[in-house]
Amino acid sequence: MATNNPYATYQHNSVNTSTPGELTLMLYNGCLKFIHQAKNSLENNNFQEMNLSSQKAQAIISELMLTLDTSYPVSQNMLSLYEFVNSRLIDGNIKKDGTMFEDASAIITDFRDTWKQVIQINRQKQYGEVNEI
Structure with missing residues (x-):
């Protein structure tokens, strides 16, 4: 991949060298970035x-739902929450309601923060190191 944009090169390399957890x-x-952009755009009346x-x-939620390993009981609960987040995003978009974007953001923030902790615990167990992500 030949590119003159160092940021794009960095992004490409970070995706290709990341673990599934990362x-x-x-x-x-x-x-979360796109949910916040949607909410900010709504506040600025930029509906497009x-x-x-x-x-x-x-x-992204659809991708998370598709790749979820449903062989674990907790996965069914996660799937339900992903479906709820997706419905809040759709309803927030249609009804132009920022509180629905906030609901979706809160749930994804909890998932993200928990996932970060899991990665840190696994790294600590594997390598005996604690790195901030």
């Missing part, structure tokens, strides 16, 4: 940008 964390962070950002967040 990739999931990136998805959570991306989803709100729609686009909301759809990007929905695409």
